[in-house]
Amino acid sequence: MNFNFTEDQLLMKEEVKKLLDKENSVKRNRNILEGEEKFDKELWNQLVQMGLTATTIPEEYGGIGMGFLELCVIAEELGRGIAPVPFSSSVYLATTAILNSSNEDVKKEFLPKLASGESIGTFAHSEKTTFPSESGISVAAKSGKISGKKVAVPDGDIANFALVSATSGKNKIGLYLVDLSADGVEIDSLETFDPSRSHADVSFKNTPAQELSADAWEDIEKLLDQSAVLFAFEQVGGAEAAMNQAKDYAMGRYAFGRAIASFQAIKHKVADMYISLQLARSNCYYGAWALSNDAPELPTAAATARVSATKAFYECSKENIQTHGGMGATWEFDCHLFYRRARLLSSNIGSQGIWKDKLITSLEKSNSPT
């Protein structure tokens, strides 16, 4: 068996890591966080030039024709570098949604532009305070027009187009493709907990919308499961970065005449981070297997990966601050950049309560021994 990535995939991972290290992705995160720009265009272009936005797009649509496993290792490195770019919205969400659809015209029109980085897409789903259930969608589509408001759309003020969930007038939820520069679109950038990733409220008023599917709730659930695995790899990358920061700081910081890393309380704290990280990583690998094989186990595997990765990133990012002492809670130190990203990734596609419930539901449904 080979329950690991291939040598080629690991090489790709190395290349992405090298690029993000060279470009000092963490410093760029801070620049976006502190500044007025919505994302780091220079870094985005570098990722595009490396072909990363084309990863899962078949060659016939201008892509590289690789798969989800490659995307997993890319995601881990983007997470480690807390990259301030709209990659997850455009690639994990928008590109995957279009790849999943059977609409050839949409694929021919949008995939090449997504591959080349010319077009940035996103997924607009949330409307109120909690992540939507099937009955919680009120944005409505009718006769090719869409109206209503989506809140906290990731990269809502960056993307060229969005895939939008809306009622399709038949007691069902449909999926619509909307050009964000079209009539009736109002975009309100938000001030958020993690300003390194831009979010906006997006309102539609009789905006032209192309129907991808009139009955899309199951497709949406699947898209969320697929992206959950990819986000989980980001979370594991970020958690590992935070854990290593804590360890490195403790090795160099002296108190009571010796490195604080030699005190058991600190060692046990870092060991606890390591434990949560390894559990999450192993669950992510299973998620990667299920994702790349489009396995029936995907709902369980995705929920497991997300729940354990969310836990690991929270633990590692907060205890990283703790290990740094007072300096850890200063704006100047990088600890809070990871703490903020950990929180964002905890809520962006539904929080722990929702995914833990989904996990148990998937086990109840499968009815087979674990």
Next chain:
Amino acid sequence: MDFNDTKDEAKFRDEVSSWLSANADKKEHAKDIYRPAEMSGESESGESSALKDAKAWQAKKYDAGWACLHWPKDYGGRDAAPMERVIWGQEESKFKVPGGFFEIGQGMAGPVLMLYATEEQKKRYLPPMAKGEEIWCQLFSEPGAGSDLAGIKTKAELDGDTWTINGQKVWTSGAHYSDYGIIVTRSDFSAPKHKGLTYFFLDMKSPGVEVRPIKQITGGANFNEVYFTDVKIPDSQRLGEVGDGWKVSLTTLMNERLAVGDASGVDFQEIFELAKDQDFNGDTAISNGAVREKLADWYCEQSGLKYTKMRNISALSQGSTPGPEASITKIVSANKLQDIANYGMDLMDNASIARDEETAIFQGSLLGAPLIRIAGGTDEVLKNIIAEQVLGMPQDIRVDKNVPFNEIPTGSKN
């Protein structure tokens, strides 16, 4: 990213599976485990029945070449690759077969003998160990030295070619049915603690060896105190140089950590089933959000452990050395066992008080878990190991490292 056997692995698996199917009964479901003829928990009669069955099964495997697979053929094994060993374990676990008496010998004493014993000794002791004819115990911990193994003080004095041993060991699992034991002693009390140790193996039936069972909170008595009063060990049974016992002990401990696996008892499946059946405030427990959240957390831990093991096996299959991830196994597993058992009894509420068929596995797990968190490396020591050996953080200050052993403070007792 796949779980498929290579061609060679599949062939080996078939061979293993055929032999097992022809020689043992398959489990009908995961909990259809072997039970000895006299089922009485840990009582003496239950154990001898189990021991008899275990020896018979081990001998059967040995005669067919399926015991201690990775050992050299000369010593009773078949020179199997690590992955073959894994495949054997996976297949055997599908059958209703006894076990549990030979791990210390085969897992710890065997490897140490292979490194330090003479060829003659290896040929004499390893085959019967592999066959289950002779059982070994590990005489390490003492009342004054558990986590601090180098702090032991069972005394070894040399006169000519014979050593005389005086002292006491504790927590010695299986000493009451063991034929031989590996033992670390102190041969020099004036040297710093790590430098005055010497390691031997001995016949547990030697005059002067007295085994006294210790009753555990589970009600059983699987481990013992072992008293040594002028016990004689020939110098030929010394393993490693005089004063080099620490090095030999480290080898043993390394193998112990590999041998100790998942804690057994209640796991996710049991609490999941219980929650589906159990009433909670007028509805099933599993319909309650708080219950679902806790279940999800445990599922993630169980799954994380399962796939951590797979990552290790994968490395073996690919011919590389597994990473250090498995160091998390016992800590996570034992704590999960304790918490699931405790929570299950919460759900059962008043019904959890009586000991009966429903509650037995939860009660047993809650009583067994504390010892698992302590034995084979405590939670705290294992976390030190993760921090120091896996992550490279420095050791704590040792106030006794270079001090003559007989000058080290030991507290008011001892």
